[in-house]
Amino acid sequence: MLKQSTLLLGILSTGLLCSTAHAAWTLNSEQSSLHFATVKNTTVSEVHHFKTLSGAISDDGKASLTIKLDSVDTANPIRDERMQKQLFETEKHSDASFNIDLGSEAIKSGAQTIVGTLSLHGVEKEVSTQVFVEQDDKQITVSSLAPVVIAAPDYGLDGGVEVLRELAALTSINVTVPASFRLVYDKQ
Numbered sequence: 001m002l003k004q005s006t007l008l009l010g011i012l013s014t015g016l017l018c019s020t021a022h023a024a025w026t027l028n029s030e031q032s033s034l035h036f037a038t039v040k041n042t043t044v045s046e047v048h049h050f051k052t053l054s055g056a057i058s059d060d061g062k063a064s065l066t067i068k069l070d071s072v073d074t075a076n077p078i079r080d081e082r083m084q085k086q087l088f089e090t091e092k093h094s095d096a097s098f099n100i101d102l103g104s105e106a107i108k109s110g111a112q113t114i115v116g117t118l119s120l121h122g123v124e125k126e127v128s129t130q131v132f133v134e135q136d137d138k139q140i141t142v143s144s145l146a147p148v149v150i151a152a153p154d155y156g157l158d159g160g161v162e163v164l165r166e167l168a169a170l171t172s173i174n175v176t177v178p179a180s181f182r183l184v185y186d187k188q
Contacts, residue, residue: 024056024057024058024059024187024188025056025057025140025185025186025187025188026055026056026185026186026188027053027054027055027056027065027183027184027185027186028139028184028185028186029052029053029054031182031184032053032181032182032183032184033049033053033181033182034049034050034053034067034179034180034181034183035047035048035049035179035180035181036048036049036150036177036178036179036180037147037177037178037179038173038174038177039173039174040165040168040170040172040173040174041170041171041172042171042172046074048072048073048074048075049072049073050067050068050069050071050072050073051068051071051072051073052067052068052071053065053066053067053068053183054066054068055183055185056185057102057140057185061101061102062099062100062101062102063099063100063101063102063116064097064098064099064100065097065098065099065183066095066096066097067095067096067097068094068095069084069088069090069093069094069095069096070084070088070090070094072084072088079168082164082167082168083164086160086163086164086167087157087160087161087163087164088121088157088160089121089160092122093120093121093122096118096119096120096121097118097119098116098117098118098119098127099116099117099119100114100115100116100117108133109133109134109135110132110133111130111131111132111145112130112131112132112133113128113129113130113131114128114129114131115127115128118150120150120155120157121155121156121157122156123154123155123156125154125155127148129144129146129148130144130145130146131143131144131145132145137187138186138187139184139185139186139187140184140185140187141182141183141184141185142181142182142183142185143181143182143183144179144180144181144182147178147179147180148178148179148180148181149176149177149178149179150176150177150178150179151175151176152175152176152177153175157175158175161173161175
């Protein structure tokens with residue numbers, strides 16, 4: 001239910017290929033997605049997503065992904081609001097981001113492991129994930145090959161997970177969240 005906090009970071013880590021300075025490629029938010037799964041009461045699994053993603057890849061290989069945390073969509077408006085306020089604390093931490101320097105090699109097609117920095121809830125940590133990249137003259141698509149697992153305690157979100165558990169009167173909420181993504185960038 002509210003393990004989305006870890007998901008968000010999975011999410012961010014998935015947004016490996018976005019940009020900064022002068023964008024050569026811009027994230028197509030309509031075709032891109034970031035999903036995460038939560039488990040409550042030991043056996044109840046649910047899949048959620050973020051509705052608002054942005055990012056780019058610059059000519060010099062700098063990539064960034066930004067996730068608007070108040071765009072979390074769990075298909076339950078009350079749960080969404082609780083996650084925004086109690087877990088992500090969006091009044092203080094409105095976004096999560098993932099940044100990576102692809103270097104002079106820039107983007108290469110095929111399966112690969114990427115390492116970048118995930119910023120979530122005021123904490124920055126290095127995240128590694130396996131992706132598959134497809135590129136043509138007009139688009140770059142980056143898809144997760146394996147879920148990115150985000151642990152709430154790593155980002156100071158475990159207290160928020162506990163508050164959510166209490167508010168929903170649950171016996172448990174898992175503090176680790178797997179996330180998967182598909183990011184599509186359009187050439188500018």
